[in-house]
Amino acid sequence: MLTKEPSFASLLVKQSPAMHYGHGWIMGEDGKHWHPCRSQDELLSELTTRKRRKSKCMRQKMKWFITFVTEGRIIQYLKMICSVAIRRCRAMVATFSL
Numbered sequence: 207m208l209t210k211e212p213s214f215a216s217l218l219v220k221q222s223p224a225m226h227y228g229h230g231w232i233m234g235e236d237g238k239h240w241h242p243c244r245s246q247d248e249l250l251s252e253l254t255t256r257k258r259r260k261s262k263c264m265r266q267k268m269k270w271f272i273t274f275v276t277e278g279r280i281i282q283y284l285k286m287i288c289s290v291a292i293r294r295c296r297a298m299v300a301t302f303s304l
């Protein structure tokens with residue numbers, strides 16, 4: 207259905223204080239033409255992120271896993287992990303049932 211109202215995109219362009227060159231291009235701070243999707247790598251590289259360390263629990267589980275696998279005791283490892291999970295579930299049930 208055609209209407210005589212302007213499109214939403216054209217209204218946004220008209221409200222932008224920066225000069226625009228059509229198809230999403232705008233004038234950057236240094237006077238160069240800039241398109242947002244062209245410089246995503248630059249924007250992402252400026253973000254600083256910390257590398258997440260594995261939790262102490264996860265490191266311990268990995269250590270156990272490697273030890274049990276190298277010693278050929280994988281069944282014992284699986285039983286131990288299941289017992290830990292069951293213990294945590296019981297603790298959660300106890301806290302929610304109070």
